Amino acid sequence: MPVKKADSESLRNRIIGLGEKSIHKSYYPELQNRLAELERFRSMLDQSSDIIFLLNFPDLLIYDVTTPVVTHLGWTQEELVGSSFLNILDEETSQCFQKKMDTAWHDRQEREVFTALIRGKIPMEFVCSPVVFEGNRFLIIVGQEISQRLAAEQQIRRQLFQLDTLHHIDNLITANLSLSDLLTGVLSEVRMALRANAAAIYIFDSPTKMKRIAWSADEIGVDGDTILLTTRHLPTLEYGEQILLNGNDGYDEAYSMILQRIQQYGFCAYGAEPLSTRGQIKGILEVYFRSPQEFNDDWKTLLTRVSAQVTVAVEKSQMFKHLEQAYADLNQAYDETLEGWAAALDLREKETANHSQKVVEMTIRLAHAAGIRADDLIHVRRGAFLHDIGKIAVPDSILLKPGPLSEDEWVIMRQHPVYAYQMLSKINYLKPAIEIPYCHHEKWDGSGYPQGLAGDAIPLAARVFAVVDVWQALTSDRVYRRAWPESNARKYIIDHSGTHFDPKIVEAFLKLVIADVK
Template identity: 40%
Template sequence: MERAQVVAEALGNAVRRASLRHKLARRVEHLEALRQVDQAILASLDLGPSLEVLLDKLFLLPLDTAAFFLYEPREKALRLAAHRGFHTPSPSLPRSLLLGQGHVGQAALTGEKVAVDDLSREPGSHPEFTREEGLLAERAYPLLARGRLLGVLAAFTRRPWDLTEEDEAFLETLVGQSTLALDSLKVLQDLQKSQRELEAAYELTLWGWAKAVELRDQETAGHTERVTALSLRLAEVLGVPEEDLDDLRRGAILHDVGKIAIPDSILLKPGPLTEEEWAVMKKHPVYAYEWLSGIPFLKKALEIPYAHHERWDGSGYPRGLRGLEIPLSARIFAVVDVYDALTSDRPYRKAWPKAKALAYLQEQAGRQFDPEVVAAFLRLMEEEEKA
């Protein structure tokens, strides 16, 4: 009897240890799953991958199907965004639900979990679909962040709902993680939208300034669009990093903005300028710098308005910069600007043929222009001519 009791106690201890090991393994599995969900949320700017990871982790639980519905405020409806485990082909699944419609819609409307243990008695909004799928139990969890509805997670089984207390706790945690993923993406999308709108407003403002110059200086109508586009193409040929192209584009748009301060008597004078008038005209890069240097957004872009009249040999203005002292963006723009001016009609002369303008650039390489930039521009023109 004593030996039997010892054996029974040993067996009981072994069973308890095995149970504890199983629980510990499950808990570690759940913790690792939550860590992977966190990584997916932080790593992706797109909701799709995060929802797929969440679905993967949901199926560590004894569930048969699950679906995420996202709330569309304008339509006051829930749209199916991701799902797993249904027999019905994806295109035939119910795609949207109104607030209050079915168990999912009810969870969204009330902001509380909806639990249904017998879908044959309470089939919800699509009884035929529920019957064909053989679904028996459902849990619908509203995904709420700061009082705002983001969506609903619906989980189903084809047998009686039998999740353990630990599994229920893990499911509730995944609901929280799903809310975090949706809320993080929503905040990010709102920030990106605001940034795009702000950038668009900046862009319109820059073009407004450029158009104001062109309206005063009618001989350059359309000049800004042409030199901006061509400068970007030349910058790409020269390997300018993509992240610097926006600054170059803004600088090209603003290249003559300082001319707003030049009197009409000088800016619109049909004949040659006197020495005094020319001294005033040469101030327009300085005016551009003085007006705009206090705007951090335009700091890098100002390289072109401030330095595109500098010359490779140091004889330019306003600072007399020489060679590589001149910013690359200004050296690029100077070649394009002169080429466009030479090949456009002016009141005092007709446009030059392209071949003559290119020959002039080549002649001025090493004096007015950076020789490497001129060489790249000639290659670009040749390639575009062949195309």
């Protein structure tokens, strides 16, 4: 295609050097770009908190260093450039540095990391990388001040320790320890966590008086009681604030008194945090020190946090105490009720008023002799009281019939253990006591009712009760006969050993009866 005149003119101008960009070879524009780039890069490096050293290798003279060296280490660039890098290191580090760098070069390692204390107080971490510029060997050393990092590490370690303590206290609280063990355990943890020599928990006994409920000390021989404090001494307690006392100076009268008191026992610093729940102050956690304390923020926070846990522990202990009482009260109420039921049954059957009571007592003794555990005796006792509870469901016409029962009537009569089972199995509290009411009519040879169990299949408590029940029936007056003499009754029992009764129980029973006679 033909070259246009204008194009041709412009091309000609450029060829003869008159175009816009027709300049003689000059590095200056490019050089300026590069210099500006370097300048930018340099200021980036100078803005960094890292200090960068460039060392000649192997003489380790500082060739260049970035500006932060002034702000971080207090040297000027002029002071450092040309001097040996070893001069700025502590002696120990400087000795192994040279060797390390020689090895790094020799092994062509990419980087070497080491730490050093600069100017005796600035901890720094250095990362060294060997490099080659234009055939010359250098080390680039990037230094970072690590005091903050070290502090952070320490802080983390401390917090981990505190967390551990709090966790430990939690465990103590949730473990089923006895009351005093719980509080003592918690307090001992608290004392160690707060690095105190002694610690105490006080709770308000009355609106104005506090009682010490736990004491922990690292040394035997300090009697916590003697440094008991009362609200009189703690004017700020009502505000729920921490009290921190250290040394003698500048405290008002109330605090001075505390200090004087603790000083008598060799303590010189004191910390206290009120224990409060739902805005109500329940007591106070106190810690005592034999050496002066600084009480930094970390420590104060920890005191507050462990106090919260101590509060929980105290509450739990108090609740526990209340619960124990309530439980005991409840048990008593239950048993009184049961005894009431048994007495009512006795009355209905026209038994002597204390029949059940006697049966129960003898059953307990025999059960104990037969090896039933003490914890289970409470259930044996309840079972014995309730042995004929099923008879409530038997009509008076059968139960109270003066003459012998017909076959049909016996069928109903023999259902009373099943009625007892149906009634008691629905009551959690009485389930463990069900064996006697359900099984006391079973016989050793399997001829009993309602299940026809034999031998060891019959619950032990029921086997025990069967003997006692028959014995008691034989030796008591009945509407239709007089009481048997004991010797006859004993003979009956012996005769029925191995058929009606468990021979081992009979044996134990006879010993018991003989002992009674004696």
